[in-house]
Amino acid sequence: MSSVTLTNVGLTYPDGTVGLDGIDLAIADGEFVALVGPSGSGKTTLLRAIAGFLRPTAGSIHLGEALVADGSTLVAPEKRELGMVFQQHAVWPHWSVERNVAYPLRLAGVAKAERQARVAEVMALVGLEGFEKRNPATLSGGQRQRVALARAIVGRPRVLLLDEALSALDEPLRDSLRLELQTLTRSIGLTVVHVTHDRDEALALADRVVVLDGGRIQQVGTPPELVSTPASPAVATFLSDATVFTGVLHAGVFSASGHGCRVGVDDLELGGAGEGDGSIAVLPEDVTLTPGTGATVTSSLYGRGSNDVVVDWNGIAVRCRVPGRRPLVGEAVDVRVERAMFYPRAAAAQPVGTPA
Numbered sequence: 001m002s003s004v005t006l007t008n009v010g011l012t013y014p015d016g017t018v019g020l021d022g023i024d025l026a027i028a029d030g031e032f033v034a035l036v037g038p039s040g041s042g043k044t045t046l047l048r049a050i051a052g053f054l055r056p057t058a059g060s061i062h063l064g065e066a067l068v069a070d071g072s073t074l075v076a077p078e079k080r081e082l083g084m085v086f087q088q089h090a091v092w093p094h095w096s097v098e099r100n101v102a103y104p105l106r107l108a109g110v111a112k113a114e115r116q117a118r119v120a121e122v123m124a125l126v127g128l129e130g131f132e133k134r135n136p137a138t139l140s141g142g143q144r145q146r147v148a149l150a151r152a153i154v155g156r157p158r159v160l161l162l163d164e165a166l167s168a169l170d171e172p173l174r175d176s177l178r179l180e181l182q183t184l185t186r187s188i189g190l191t192v193v194h195v196t197h198d199r200d201e202a203l204a205l206a207d208r209v210v211v212l213d214g215g216r217i218q219q220v221g222t223p224p225e226l227v228s229t230p231a232s233p234a235v236a237t238f239l240s241d242a243t244v245f246t247g248v249l250h251a252g253v254f255s256a257s258g259h260g261c262r263v264g265v266d267d268l269e270l271g272g273a274g275e276g277d278g279s280i281a282v283l284p285e286d287v288t289l290t291p292g293t294g295a296t297v298t299s300s301l302y303g304r305g306s307n308d309v310v311v312d313w314n315g316i317a318v319r320c321r322v323p324g325r326r327p328l329v330g331e332a333v334d335v336r337v338e339r340a341m342f343y344p345r346a347a348a349a350q351p352v353g354t355p356a
């Protein structure tokens with residue numbers, strides 16, 4: 001059993017800063033979960049609490065059936081059977097690749113023959129066969145990160161914790177390692193908790209994504225769920241660059257306050273909400289631009305599938321995904337909202353902030 005269960009976990013630092021607050025999260029055996037959120041939202045604190053470097057000040061953490069942290073228990077990190085990979089590959093430069101990878105097995109007292117077999121097995125898994133005798137200093141950044149990954153999984157950890165593990169790498173290497181990481185973790189059924197500031201990486205890799213802010217979980221869901229039905233305007237803005245309008249839904253039409261934006265109820269996802277004050281979140285792909293005079297293009301970036309365009313619509317910057325011809329900066333357009341999500345005022349919580 002390699003699940004991770006956090007029950008009402010809180011963590012307040014000695015100076016009174018709230019790192020985590022009321023975290024309830026059940027990660028299933030073999031699941032790949034990504035933690036995202038703005039800077040200071042609690043991602044690292046949560047990962048470090050699972051790892052055992054930080055003691056929760058409330059609640060409990062279980063790894064499988066085993067209680068590893070609560071008010072009276074704190075199992076040391078090295079006793080938790082976890083693998084960890086950080087942004088800066090902590091690979092010892094004076095040891096060969098093989099010795100680096102074998103280290104956790106030596107520490108655990110695994111006999112030489114088995115050690116050699118297991119090292120050979122993980123070297124093949126991470127695509128580093130033939131590199132056993134190399135000095136890590138002679139490897140590329142991506143190869144060194146694979147050594148770190150091999151070392152993290154050689155001890156067959158219950159859970160693999162990744163802290164911005166791919167963030168220091170340049171594209172396209174990062175992209176290819178992302179694919180390898182997914183294939184590898186799936187093939188051996190590893191439970192993974194992956195902290196990243198890269199929203200696209202989280203959505204691409206994870207079975208479920210956890211959006212944190214202010215030490216609290218804002219939403220947990222599969223990538224399609226989070227993108228198509230964000231729980232709040234703040235999540236929609238943070239994850240998908242949605243534009244938010246505040247206003248009122250009345251007689252089947254949402255009217256933005258002090259703005260010409262109007263959206264009929266047929267184009268609104270109401271999520272069961274009734275009429276009244278609230279906000280709408282408009283995803284970039286749900287905006288259509290046509291020739292007109294209502295708004296002005298303020299930036300226009302080329303994208304492979306669609307262009308990433310921002311228009312100034314009566315003082316509100318609206319992010320749009322525009323397929324086909326790329327509009328020119330300064331071009332006059334009309335804006336049509338094809339679909340939006342309506343959130344009654346109570347749900348329109350604090351902004352989640354800009355991506356970290």
Ligand SMILES: Nc1ncnc2c1ncn2[C@@H]1O[C@H](COP(=O)(O)OP(=O)(O)OP(=O)(O)O)[C@@H](O)[C@H]1O
Pocket residue numbers: 013014015017018019037038039040041042043044045046197356
């Ligand atoms: N040792 C500490 N003492 C006091 N407060 C801390 C400490 N470490 C972190 N914090 C605070 O706890 C909160 C959560 O921090 P954390 O590092 O978990 O955020 P994060 O989401 O990982 O941010 P980033 O994306 O910038 O790495 C922040 O308000 C941070 O300032």
